[in-house]
Amino acid sequence: MNRLEREAAARRIMERVQPVPPPDLYEDVVRRGSRLLRRRTAVRRLLWLLLVAGLVAFTVWALTVQPWVEPPSDTTPPLTDW
Amino acid sequence: MRERHASQGARRAQEFESFVAGAAGRLLHAATLLTGEAPYDNPRARRLLTLALAHTYASWDRLRGEDPYDRTREYLATRFARGAWHHYGGLLARARPHPDSALAHLGPHERLVLVLRLFEGVGEEQVAALLGVPLERVHTMCDRATATVLHPPRKPAPPAAEPEVAAS
Numbered sequence: 347m348n349r350l351e352r353e354a355a356a357r358r359i360m361e362r363v364q365p366v367p368p369p370d371l372y373e374d375v376v377r378r379g380s381r382l383l384r385r386r387t388a389v390r391r392l393l394w395l396l397l398v399a400g401l402v403a404f405t406v407w408a409l410t411v412q413p414w415v416e417p418p419s420d421t422t423p424p425l426t427d428w
Numbered sequence: 429m430r431e432r433h434a435s436q437g438a439r440r441a442q443e444f445e446s447f448v449a450g451a452a453g454r455l456l457h458a459a460t461l462l463t464g465e466a467p468y469d470n471p472r473a474r475r476l477l478t479l480a481l482a483h484t485y486a487s488w489d490r491l492r493g494e495d496p497y498d499r500t501r502e503y504l505a506t507r508f509a510r511g512a513w514h515h516y517g518g519l520l521a522r523a524r525p526h527p528d529s530a531l532a533h534l535g536p537h538e539r540l541v542l543v544l545r546l547f548e549g550v551g552e553e554q555v556a557a558l559l560g561v562p563l564e565r566v567h568t569m570c571d572r573a574t575a576t577v578l579h580p581p582r583k584p585a586p587p588a589a590e591p592e593v594a595a596s
Contacts (some may be wrong), residue, residue, distance in 0.1 A: 357546050360461055363467040364457055367477075
């Protein structure tokens with residue numbers, strides 16, 4: 347018996363008895379699938395919300411602190427009467 | 429706008445329902461072979477199939493021309509492989525194949541390779557890539573598993589039961 351014949355025989359053994367799908371399979375799948383979709387949407391929404399909150403916080407901080415403005419120098423003593 | 433959205437949803441539901449109607453039998457058969465359960469009592473295979481189909485349902489709009497059957501089968505196989513890996517140690521008693529299964533004498537990884545290769549006709553390269561093992565290993569595992577299925581070992585008597593028999 348060569349390889350192909352052996353494989354065909356094993357295939358026949360595997361295909362002998364066919365299980366019957368449960369009648370409520372479709373409803374079950376749709377219920378679980380919709381839950382999965384809802385959860386995914388919620389996670390995506392939460393991530394967007396975090397991103398927007400972070401952006402707003404950064405903008406507010408930047409506008410109040412204005413880190414690009416050079417701070418007034420206070421190391422040199424002021425020049426007085428010369 | 430909303431009407432179009434609703435009709436799209438209805439068409440999507442119809443498409444998915446006909447996909448499930450067409451593919452569930454074959455996929456359940458494959459899942460039952462994988463879990464090594466009897467064809468008439470297969471709760472683990474049903475659970476596996478439900479999870480895989482739910483996953484396909486959730487990504488139905490993003491398939492982009494990919495075959496939903498292939499996608500479901502891939503998810504089924506990888507999910508089973510992960511589970512088989514975890515159950516290999518302590519929970520083996522629960523996962524032991526039912527004697528009425530066609531693949532009762534094989535281990536979970538041999539069942540996985542054999543089902544993908546012979547029952548589903550997936551190519552050796554794809555199986556190797558899917559499971560992350562070398563091609564030669566898939567080849568030898570498939571050969572050995574085929575030989576075991578064709579010539580099952582005579583008496584796989586459970587060793588735990590023997591002392592009782594001897595004592596009485």
